[in-house]
Amino acid sequence: MPSQSMTVQIIDQIKPMIFDLATRYRKSLRGCRYADIRVQVDEGQSAAAENGGSKHSTRDYAFAVGIRALSGDGMVAPGYFGQSLGTADLDRLAQIIKDGLRHAHHRALANALRKSATREAFGSLGDALISTTLAPIDIHQDTVPARFEVDPRSVPLDEITTLTTEISRSALALDPHVKYTFISAFTLLSRELFCSSEGANIDQCFALTQGTCFIVAHGKSGTQELYDYMGHQRGWEVLTRGVQEEYIQFPDFRAFCTGLAKDAVSLCHARPLKPTDREVVVVTDPHYNTLKVHEIVGHPTELDRALKMETSYAGRSWLFRNLQEHQLGKPIASSLVSAFSDPSLPGYGHYRYDHEGTPGRRVMHIDHGIFTGFMNSRQTAAILGIPPNGSYKAADASLVPLIRMSNTVFGPGERDPQEIIREIPHGYYLVGHRTPSISESRENFQISAMKVYEIKQGQIGELFCNGGIMADTKDYLMNVDAVGKDFRLYPIPNCGKGQPMQTKRLGNGGPTMRSRALLTGVTK
Template sequence: MNSDLCELADKGIKYAMELGVHYCDVRAEKQDKKSVLIENKDIENIKTSTDAGLGIRLIKNGAWGFCSVTDPKSFEEIKNKIDHAVKNSSRHRKKKIETYSSTVNNVKIDFPVLKKPSIEKLMEIGLDCSQIILDTPKIIRSVINPWYTENSKYFTNSEGSKIEQNFTDMIIDMNAVAHDSGITQSINTTEGGRGGLEQITDKEKIQQKAKEISQKASELIIAKFAKEEQTTVVMNPDFVSLLTHEILGHPSEADRVLGKEMAWAGGAWWKGKIGEKIGSENLNVFDDPTIKESLGWYFFDDEGIKTQKTTLVENGILKKHLQNRETAQIFNTEPTGNMRATNYRFMPLIRMACTCIGNGDRNPDEIIKEVKKGILISNMKIPSIDMKRYNWSISCQYAQKIENGEITGLLRDVIVMGTAPEFFASINACGNDFTVRPITNCGKGDPMQSMIMGNGGPTIRGIATVKSVN
């Protein structure tokens, strides 16, 4: 982190307190992003960008004030912004803001990067994957977008905390498009995590993923449609991660539970149900920012709260919500370390870090073998959810029939539908194949903030309605 930016952040705290604010925190942030876009083995563009600035949050007259400064050249710029934020703090708020008391933390954390990324390496990997995809029959287009960001975040507040976190995020987006006999099908994947090139070159090699998506896109050309029916569904971990994100993660955010997000992003289907049964005993849900290498891995949130694993649902019983320092006071509980902003330009919001359905003890193959008639649902696509996350439909990238415990015909353009309480009550098996998947485009707030995070879970089995859209 630039020492000048950190010094300006510290001076901002001191100046705000001299103006009589009750509380102030400042986030100094710097991000360098490098990206390569490759279409059909042609490098379309190479992009590099740098963004740096301060986000300043304060409480004056019992209300929040906020301002941000991009690439400040002098402290006068910051003073003017703080003056404006203090002046515009509401003097007519009926209920004064109260925040949960926080411990003081002074720490610097450098997240591990085992293999440092570079533009040259991105091009090499991207071109290799593009070639693999285009070598597959019926493929007419491949789009490969590897990118990484190097991030520095410095948090300081009027209570004495000074926290620096430095980390790299490595991502690759890949899309394979097949066409034949007037039919077009595509399969995409996003891979990566918090760390260096090892996030896409180690473990399961990205070249193997490129081969998988191109083969499946090609196979989908001759796949059949699914008839509409309520049936047994077995969902793979990638699909489960989006289901968890939309129907379990977002409703866990306390601002949604309180109705503060209803105007633009929705509420929570389980409002007022803490301590009640909301799913089967096989359903265990948690949020965990401490899962290493996940895109939701961090040690302190944007309020300076130390992260921890939070149990949200235990054996089907709703236990907790995700809390910030303000909502924790309202719910008479503790903050969970889930307050985050896209960058310094925005006020932080309560956000999932890595919300997951917990691992089970069943072999996924055994879960499938027990199904006489059903459908295997694979890989996330597009969600459509009501305001309370109660009624939901999520399309998958492909599906397969299960007949007498065997996977048979491939199905395309399949949507899975249900209601939250009915579906989660129907879960009767969870696999032992727990997987965390990267999410890079979660939107929330007004103005809208896009956030990266992890979501995950194992193979699960339940009852839902499926159909193909054709």
């Protein structure tokens, strides 16, 4: 293959070769029971500005391959290979992937031998070690195009630089209490190819565009730092026109940043919230619930976490202690609470197939208060004897996939959110999320809010800064007594998991909710 510039169109040229290597070449590796190959190409551009001056701008690409093999003559185990690539690798790509398949296969054989020896050495305790198997799935051959109006590759880099610089400058000039602004934006096209020895041949393309705003303001209550993101699986139009869809609603990027700067100015003059030693009534808006559902529902319903496969670096799940002690089929929330993960919803968490070719589908975690299940992979689904649900994703093709959220959300209710507030004699309204602090097994949480308002006789009152709530997870969910119909989705662009760390873009959200919790704040 002649050397050329790297574009997502490279997938069209290499797809037959990748499929052939996954299906035919794999058969030449003695003892290899299964193999899959993932190839990813990204084309993107970005710019950032600080205090009204251009900070950086770039146009770049990424190209990577990841390979998995399941091998063994008796005991079967997995082996992996991953590598970031460049244009110079195109001429020898077939050889790189053949070498990678052999490498993954040899690792799998070594793992299988060690697993077999360990099983024999530890007697009945060794019976816990079993051959790695993948739960069966329907095998697909499909092409999924990206959705956009303005192709991310067509946007002049100068336009991105100008937009971020002008927004940074105008936000800084908005009010003398604004002391620092950092504005960044990117738009990219990502294309992923998945081929397996079972015959899968899946080609998915995604457009992603995101704007990030970071504001520092200083006033009589001290310094306030606010940051937030807007983004969607669409083209450059996300930032220039905003998004007005049923579940995703953002103004254009200029208005978004102006609003955040105004909030920072208001907060730097607001009184700090004082913590309480008793529970109070709290209403949380959809943006706040975005981080809350992420931390107390999303992560603890990842089955690799629940099965203790990542305990040493990411924690466990209070929902599943062992096969005898767990919350499956039990009430963990009020009957008003439902929560699920759904890759068919729009936004950052949308996809049709995960990274082992399993079609994504809605996974109910809480169904009217009853805990009903986990996100899984084919391997973890096989362990529990349940169907795979398409939740196995990697941040980059060169990395091993992990069980990840898609769009993990609290389901909508039927109440008018304003009525939920009007019923409260005294309480607090939390708007927007900031920083989480979560226990190792996610059984309790503390999450700060961007803004906290006091509620008096059903009316929104004084604004407070530096506040949030903390609660036992189950107690908090059981105390939910009102759920709004204002369901919204927001991007989470920086979810970290794994070792080495994989930072993944996904979606979270929900409606307005009312419960009880302790207030956190400033004790001085």
